[in-house]
Amino acid sequence: MAKKRKTAHAELDELRQEAAGERMKQRHLEAQLEAGKAKMEEASNAITAAYEVEDKRAVETARQELQSAEADVADLSHRVGAAGRRVVRAQGEADAFTQTYARDLLAEREEPARTVAAELTASVHETLRLARAYRTERQAQDQLVAAVPRATPRADGPEGSHPWEPALGQLARAWQQTPELEPPLPRWQGLEQRAQQDHIGRREKLRRKRKLTSEEEQELATINRELGATAPRVGVV
Numbered sequence: 001m002a003k004k005r006k007t008a009h010a011e012l013d014e015l016r017q018e019a020a021g022e023r024m025k026q027r028h029l030e031a032q033l034e035a036g037k038a039k040m041e042e043a044s045n046a047i048t049a050a051y052e053v054e055d056k057r058a059v060e061t062a063r064q065e066l067q068s069a070e071a072d073v074a075d076l077s078h079r080v081g082a083a084g085r086r087v088v089r090a091q092g093e094a095d096a097f098t099q100t101y102a103r104d105l106l107a108e109r110e111e112p113a114r115t116v117a118a119e120l121t122a123s124v125h126e127t128l129r130l131a132r133a134y135r136t137e138r139q140a141q142d143q144l145v146a147a148v149p150r151a152t153p154r155a156d157g158p159e160g161s162h163p164w165e166p167a168l169g170q171l172a173r174a175w176q177q178t179p180e181l182e183p184p185l186p187r188w189q190g191l192e193q194r195a196q197q198d199h200i201g202r203r204e205k206l207r208r209k210r211k212l213t214s215e216e217e218q219e220l221a222t223i224n225r226e227l228g229a230t231a232p233r234v235g236v237v
Contacts, residue, residue: 008104015097019090026083033076040069110185117183124175131168199223 043066050058098105142153154160206212206220 007108008101009108012094012097012101012105015090015094019087019094022083022087022090026080026087029076029080029083033073033080036069036073036076040066040073043069106186110183113183113185117181121179121181124171124181125179128168128172128175131164131172134162196227199227203227 043062046062047059047066050056050062138158142157145151145153145157148156151157203220203223206216206223209216212220
């Protein structure tokens with residue numbers, strides 16, 4: 001049985017997890033480096049204190065501890081630098097994958113985009129339905145309060161409005177104009193505009209040439225078709 005291919009998002013998640021793992025290792029090494037520097041400073045202070053009391057044995061012991069701490073700090077500095085490079089490389093791989101497979105990633109996000117738009121549309125419809133039901137219930141309460149001797153809806157009934165009412169009114173007007181929300185999908189207007197500009201620039205460059213090769217003639221014809229141009233090219237020999 002053929003193994004099911006991973007989605008682009010699954011592959012990207014793996015790359016991001018690898019990058020996150022490398023960052024965790026880097027932070028752990030950085031913490032070790034700071035601890036090593038603190039130990040080195042402590043040993044240096046111990047040497048000074050030992051000289052102060054003229055304790056040669058303590059001086060020698062502290063000096064050995066300082067040398068050991070200095071060696072550890074030097075080693076950890078290299079390891080932190082190497083970890084930083086691994087982080088950059090891992091993050092670079094994730095970024096490169098995103099760029100290379102951006103359209104695949106977008107294709108995989110189309111269904112979630114349509115789903116969330118449909119759910120939000122349904123939610124707004126339901127919210128507005130409940131808002132109308134709320135107002136209806138308030139009116140029913142007012143009518144019953146008015147039936148109570150000496151009671152008046154203004155003074156004794158429920159509040160005439162609630163804090164959400166202005167926002168719900170704006171939402172109702174927006175829903176009347178757009179009863180169904182479009183999914184948040186790319187429009188590609190910028191890319192199409194840039195492609196058109198590139199075609200126009202290339203067409204003008206070909207038009208200025210005194211003589212075209214057969215390949216260039218075919219390219220110009222293709223560009224004209226794509227741009228919808230019908231005017232004949234001037235100056236072709």
